[in-house]
Structures are given as structure tokens and as C-alpha cells.
Amino acid sequence: MNLPKATLTPAERERPTLKTLARLSGLSVPTVSRALSDAPDIKPATKIRIRALADELGYRPNRAGLRLRTGKTHVVSLVLGTDHDLMNHTARLINAVASALRPTAYHLTVTPYFPDEDPVDPIRRIVASESADGVILNRIQPRDPRIDYLLARNIPFATHGRREACSTDPYFDFDNTAFGRIGCESLARRGRQNILIVAPPPTQSYSLHMLEGVRQAARATGIVAEVLQDADSDCPSHQITAAITRHLHQYPQTDGVLCASTSAAIDATVAVESGGLVLGDTVDIAAKEAIPFLRAFRRAILVFPEDLMAAGHFLARALINAIDASGEPAMQALDTPSQLEDI
Amino acid sequence: MNLPKATLTPAERERPTLKTLARLSGLSVPTVSRALSDAPDIKPATKIRIRALADELGYRPNRAGLRLRTGKTHVVSLVLGTDHDLMNHTARLINAVASALRPTAYHLTVTPYFPDEDPVDPIRRIVASESADGVILNRIQPRDPRIDYLLARNIPFATHGRREACSTDPYFDFDNTAFGRIGCESLARRGRQNILIVAPPPTQSYSLHMLEGVRQAARATGIVAEVLQDADSDCPSHQITAAITRHLHQYPQTDGVLCASTSAAIDATVAVESGGLVLGDTVDIAAKEAIPFLRAFRRAILVFPEDLMAAGHFLARALINAIDASGEPAMQALDTPSQLEDI
């Protein structure tokens, strides 16, 4: 197509608007708008002509105009608690969500909140300022007040992890019950009978899930599982190491550790080795980890990888589905863990 | 003040607009706007009255309206390379920037890019879609093409790290030259003479800075410093461990390692210990780290903490300064490292 591009101002050449398309096509602005949105009262030939023109000029609707008129922000927000987590989970999740959003019209903002504030606060801020069309949450609790808040206001969301009554929520979850079960079973297969569990914070849903899996394995295999006291997998390293050391003194028969995170597994390694145990010989450690490190750290550790890229991609799609196709059923996924095999 | 709030629609009560304020005050919309922006042709008494009304109703300007009219997005974007970095640096930087932006009118979006794409691409996308008023970059190279691109288009930015010609750039940098120097000096004070350097990727500015510091220390103290071949501090763990192990075979006199990252220090620990060396006795390891872990991992490691919270806060302020006060001089800061003392 040979267009009279000479009639374009520099600004129009950089960023054409509906007005530009209207002028170049000889049609009115509303007609161009309706043609692009495939309205029924526009001649098919016109639609084709306008679309071709829009593509040629690289027309992208102005977000501010769209947002002002329709109220849609085309923004989704990832609401993240500041974790004391050592490893790069959060960044990987952010990357995954952002890259999944890239081919869409949506942008990603990040809304962190701090341990000392009400977790509902960041949600309230987003709602009050109408700064997003939907949110992604993690660190879900069985009765998560944030989800109640969002449901009451009909704000789309998707969760990494799930609450108790999640049957209609969009979510992606790692199957921590399966992890707890097969983690213990793997240790049992290696002859371990007295297993220490370094669990996630007890307020989190996935802690309950993991412990349920541990119970299933205990019933099935007869192993004895004890949950670590005074520390969870989110605690600072020294605290975990100290708690495990105490546990080993109290229960010297301990011959296995199941950890909910990479850093907990490192701490467990430090504790068992300084207690004179030998990894892979007198003790085994199994752990879930999202960023591959443990196998390079100690080859004997039994690793159950968690795929955060898959999580982020799924959550992005699930949230957009909830926003754009609110009639459709919620997208849900449960990621089944499996032990990393020797290479 | 006793307001006729009964005349407010539910939407207005939730989110009052200038029109709401105009109706309640009996003035016109432009007058209210000008009063709030402290224009000279509004009676002081009116300004006070309008501001009080706005505060009482919790008026917040609609971002879409503002953006449409002024072109200002009130968004800044953090452009991040997907690091292979193990630790949670990125998330902490995001948290820091986001929390610094919270009291401001700015929102934060995250724009990740991938190792296989041109680093200028994400910047181009942001500029083309006019989706941010400014950007924050990290992983700066001495001649960073992204900065040239931004300068040519007069887009405000701030960098974590600095390029060669940074005299007028807004930046926050950890003083890696000082780190290289005092890191080596610390090792030298402990009697170490043959030091292995696990440097950052050689394309990065801060790698050059650190190595310059190492050279300064070598000149001053007479130590011998060798830079690790075949791996840098961003490489996967196993690769670093293997490279260090090879180095130890080739240079058995090695008695110190200076690492540019936490994970490199862990890898170095694994390598030296499996090579029969004893940390704190026949070998010392020093490292920079942003997330406290190493001291809990091996107490003998010499740690130089990096404060990413300070970095994020400063970068946010520096960028907003560049956006809102483009006449002012660029804000620059160099964070001086110091060794973490025993508690």
C-alpha cells in the first residue's frame, strides 16, 4: 500500500492515533474505532482496509485514553511479602509473570508489603487507587482475608498456593502434600526411620499440605517424623541451624531431614555435619528447591525441583482469564513434584 | 467542616473527582484544579478552602486523566536482566525501590529481559509504548548502549552501577574498587599471599572496578592475585566449583580467595574444602554479599556486606529527581564497603 505518509507529523509517525487513521482513511474516528473492534455495523471491506492501515502504521491504542474511557488499567499487580528467603524465588516468579505478560496488552507492577503491616493493606491501596485490573498473591493462608476482601469487591485475582475453600479460585500450586509424602518415602527407601521435618511457617497453607503428606507417608511406611520446633524454613539461617542442632541432641536417632527450602537444606547440612553425621551415609537430606543449587553444594542431597517459571506463566494466564473471561471457569493447576534423578 | 455529603453518589464517595470538588465548593472545575496546583491567580482563601475539601474527601487525581492530558505516566520501570544469580538480590532491590516509591505518586513496573535478547530492546519497548517516565538499570557496562539510547531521547534514568563516562549520570554504586582493595588487604593481613579472584563477568563495569582495587592492593602489599579463568561469579555453581578446583591444582600455593558474590563464596568453600584445605587455617575466603548467609554457613569467611536497600531507596529518589527536577544536578552515591566485624 502506498500511503501519503508525508502528511504525517513527526508525533503521528512515532505514535499514530485513531485520528491519524481516520484522516488517512477518509473515515471518522468512531468508524475507525468500531472497525478495529470488529463491530457488526462496519463493512467487511472497510474493516480490512483499516486493519491493514493500522498494522502498517504500527497503531497501538493509547493506554491513558483507553483507561480513562473504559476504566480498564491493563495492569496487573504482583503482591509480594518481603521474604527473608535467601534464594531468588521472588525474582524468578516476577520474571516468569512479566515474560508471560509481554505478548499481551498487560503490564506488571510489583506491590511489596512488609512483615509489620496488615497484608490486606497493599490490596486496599490497589483497590482504592484503581491501579490494577487484578492481582496475583502468594503466601496464601487457609483462611486468607485478602481473598475474602477481593471476592467481596469482585476484583480478579490468582494465587500461588491455595486457601482452604479454593474450589473456584484461580490458582497454581506445587503439590506439597505429594512432596511431603514422596520426600519421606524417598528417605524411607534409603532406610531412614527417624525423620526431622523443617516445615514452612505454620500459618501458610502449604505447610499444612506438606505435613499432611508427611503423615500419609508415616502411616504407609512406619517411619517416625518429627517437626522441627522453634524454627521454620523461612527463619534466618543461624536460627534454623541452631534449632536443628538442638533437635539432633534431643533425638540422636535422627537419620533423615526433609526441608521445605534450599536454605533450610543448607542449614540442615551445616547442622548434621557439625554434629558428626555423614551425609549420604549416616544421614540423608531431602529438600524442595526452586533455584538449582543443592546438587552442586552436596551431591547426596535428594532434590525435588519446583518450577517457578511454570508457576508464573500459569498465574499470568489464569489472571488474564479471570479478568477478560470472567464467565469462564477458574484456571487451576497442581504441579506434581518428582525427585531429580542423577544425571 | 460540615459537608453536604448526602449529595455524593457512591462513586464520588469512593473516588471524588475535580467535578465533585467543584460542585461541593460552588466553583468551576478549572478553578479547583488551579487552586490545588497553587496557581497565582487564585485567592489564598479559596486555595485553603479547596485543599481542605480535597483532603477531607480524600481526593486523588485520576491517573488516566492526568496521563492523557499531560503525557506523564507516573510510572518508573526497573529493567532487569534475568540473572543466574542464586541469591535474592533482585527481589530485594525491587522491594527497596517499590517501598521508596510508595509515598510518592509513582508506581513501579518491572521489565525483565533475557540473556538471548538485545539489552536495548526492553528500553525500546518502554519508549515506544510511552509506558514509563523513567527507568532504572543495573548490570551496567563501561560503554552501555542503553544509556546512549536514553540520553539521545532525553529519557530520565538512574543506574545501579556506573558506566565509564558517568560524570553526569544519576547512579548508585557499591565501591567495588574499594572492595577489591580492602578485600585483598584483609586477606594479606591474615598472611595470605597467593589470592584467587572470582570476579564478576568481565563485560560489567564493576568487574573492572574490582580488579582495579585488587591491583592497587597487590602493588601496596606485594601479594600475588590471579583471576579465575573459565568462570565468573555469575556462572552456575558447578562451573565455578570446577574452575576453582582446577585452579587449586594448577596453583597449589593458593591460600586465599576473594569472591564477588555469595554463591561464588559457597562454591569456593566447597572447592577448597574438598581440596583438603581448611578454612581459616590454611586458606581464607573473603566475599561481598547482599543477603546475609555466609557467616552462618562458615563463620570464618570474611564478609563485606552490600546494602541493597540503600541502593534501591537512593535510585528511586535519584530517578524522581531526574524526572521532576531535570535542571538539578544528577544524584550520585558511592557506597563504601567495610568488613563485617565479629559480633
Added chain:
DNA sequence: TTCGATACCTAAATCGATTTAGATAGCTTC
């Protein structure tokens, strides 16, 4: 008294999109 200046405010246009209502043309149909 009248002119001009000053202070303070309003009207209207604008940014870029969508949407509702209305207009025009061409075609049937009787």
C-alpha cells in the same frame, strides 16, 4: 465619570479512546 488595571473566576479546547444516538443512502416492497 470613565478609563485602565488588577484580582479572580469561568468557558471552551484538548489529550485518545468508546459509545449512544442519529443521519444518509440504497434497496425492497406494495
Added chain:
DNA sequence: GAAGCTATCTAAATCGATTTAGGTATCGAA
């Protein structure tokens, strides 16, 4: 040939802000 229909388009209003231009009252000075 007039009425009615359908297809296709345009006009105007709207979202919420800012900005330019213009209007009115009040005051002082000639």
C-alpha cells in the same frame, strides 16, 4: 412512487484532568 428497512457511516457526549483565552467585578486614578 412512497414507505419501510437495512447497511453503513457520522455527530456528539463522555471519561478526568490541564491550559489558554476570555469575562466580570472592584478599585484607583485621571
